[in-house]
Amino acid sequence: METQYYDVMQQKFILRFNNYLMEKYVDGKWVESDYWFNNIFMNDFTDFVEITEERANQIIANMASAYAGAFLLTQKCSNKSYARL
Secondary structure, three states: OOOEEEEEOOOOEEEEEEOOEEEEEEOOEEEEOHHHHHHHHOOOOOOEEEEOHHHHHHHHHHHHHHHHHHHHHHHHHHOHHHOOO
């Protein structure tokens, strides 16, 4: 079975469907998600688009760089010299 990737647009995350398992990309890893399997295939949820693996990897890379930037900002703000900002 071909792996399918989905961009859940309003909630800003990626899903992967492979070998009849739906997985959500969370904190740098794929986590099985029956909830999203049911939403996509059994319910009327329609706020997603199917994307290529290449596009999924681009979105994941952007998420990782945004997380790294937020982490660095948090580190700077925890430093006393930045506390007055």
